[in-house]
Amino acid sequence: MGTLDRYRSLPRNPFRPSRRDVVVGMAGALIKGMEAVRGVSRRVRFPGEVDRTHLLRVVDRRVVAHDENVVALTLAAADDRPLPRWHPGAHLDIHLPSGLLRQYSLCGDPDVTDSYRIAVRRIPDGGGGSIEMHTLAIGDTVSTHGPRNAFPLTVPGYGSPTTRFRFVAGGIGITPILPMLGLAEKLGVDWSMVYAGRSRDSLPFIDEVDRFGDRVEIRTDDVHGVPSAAELLGDCPDGTTVYACGPAPMLTAIRAELAGRDDVELHFERFAAPPVVDGREFAVTIASSGREVVVAADETLLSALRRSDVAAPYSCQQGFCGTCRTRVLAGAVDHRDTLLTEPERENGMMLICISRAANGERLTLDL
Incomplete structure (x- = not known):
């Protein structure tokens, strides 16, 4: 398109009909450009930005x-x-x-x-x-x-004042623990582990765990019954760092058992959503549809949305990945994560996998 044709394509100036309005034309082009990238903004990179995918x-x-x-x-x-x-x-x-x-x-x-x-x-x-x-x-x-x-190993003598490890793995919870065993062995740190599950057949990497010999105790429900927290922790003297990964009930029991033990460090990772503590029922309105969803006192907002077939992005369900970050258009939020910054919270963002309405208020979500 030539220069004259581009000029003729511009809208007319409402105050001087004989002339074309360049400013309005530029604004229109800008809006069209914004619309063109709308919905694919995650793929847009600034000049010089490195794509780390x-x-x-x-x-x-x-x-x-x-x-x-x-x-x-x-x-x-x-x-x-x-x-x-x-x-x-x-x-x-x-x-x-x-x-x-x-x-x-x-x-x-x-x-x-x-x-x-x-x-x-x-x-x-x-x-x-x-x-x-x-x-x-x-x-x-x-x-x-x-x-x-989000679950780093702090090695005694290399940043931790403790002197030994106790590893507790439940089922698929062995996956982050397995490389930790290799590092502890390589560094010569005193350690022991209990590996628990429904049955021996259900335990992944059992052959790789067996190579550590009697440092690892295998406990299965079908042989030993469901273990107590004391049995999972075993001999846990002062100066022990506990690394645990597994089902939520197992981790909850371990945390309760170690309550008040200031001389024992506990690090844990869940593979499922944590239980709701001190929750109150509240309601949310989906701004785009006007639909209302009631969240029970013992369920997460994300769970209630999924139960109601309301589409929402999510991943970790524990408040650390940020995938479920959602804008709140109205209502006060009880933030239960440590990921969002204060500016993000002040601008109305929340993590729907773990945070809730404050004091049972109604929230309006931009979904």
């Missing part, structure tokens, strides 16, 4: 529990480049082909730089992530932004 290819797939419900996937860079380093306790945010985002602990060797290993237990009603992961075959691809660590 890593495309990973499945290079190995192996069943690692005898009940065949846990599969280990080895992922390598699609371009065969070395991958970012990681430390025990780290996880990957995996972007699945369906658009779902899920977190999986790294359970391989941190010294290996050309691949990552994760493991996934198949959960039929787990929101689709585990089922989709189980359908991945060798050659399929997923993407990630690289390792993150």
Whole structure:
């Protein structure tokens, strides 16, 4: 289009009809440009910004529990480049082909730089992530932004005043613990572990755990019964750091058992939403539809939305990944996360997986 044609395409100036309005034309072009990128803003990068997305290819797939419900996937860079380093306790945010985002602990060797290993237990009603992961075959691809660590191992003598480790793993909770065992062994730190589950067949990586010998106690419900917190903690003298990962009831019991033990450190990671404590029933209104959803005192806002078939993004369900960040248009929020900054909270953002309405107020959500 020539210069004259561009001028003629501009709207007329309402005050001087014989002339074209350049300012309005520029504004219109800007609005069209904004509309063009609307909905794909996550893919827009500023000049000079580095795209840290890593495309990973499945290079190995192996069943690692005898009940065949846990599969280990080895992922390598699609371009065969070395991958970012990681430390025990780290996880990957995996972007699945369906658009779902899920977190999986790294359970391989941190010294290996050309691949990552994760493991996934198949959960039929787990929101689709585990089922989709189980359908991945060798050659399929997923993407990630690289390792993150919300469960770092603090080694005695290297930042922790304690002198020994006690590891507690429940079922698939072995995945972040497994690399920790290797590091503790390498550094010569005193440690012990109890590995619990429904049955021996349900325990993933049992062969890799067995190599540590009598440092690890295997407890299964079908043989020993459901363990108490005292049995899971075992001999837990002063100066012990406890690292626990597993089902929410197990972690709740361990926390209660260690209450008041100032001489014992406790670090834990859940693979499911934490139980709601001191909750009150409240209601939310979905601004786009006017639909009302009632949240029970003992359920999360995210759970209530999913139960009501209201679509909302989520991943960790524990308040640390930020995937479920949602704008609140009206109502006061009881923030129960440590992720959002004060400016974000002041601007009306909340994490719907863990935070609630304050004092039973009604919230209006921009969903």
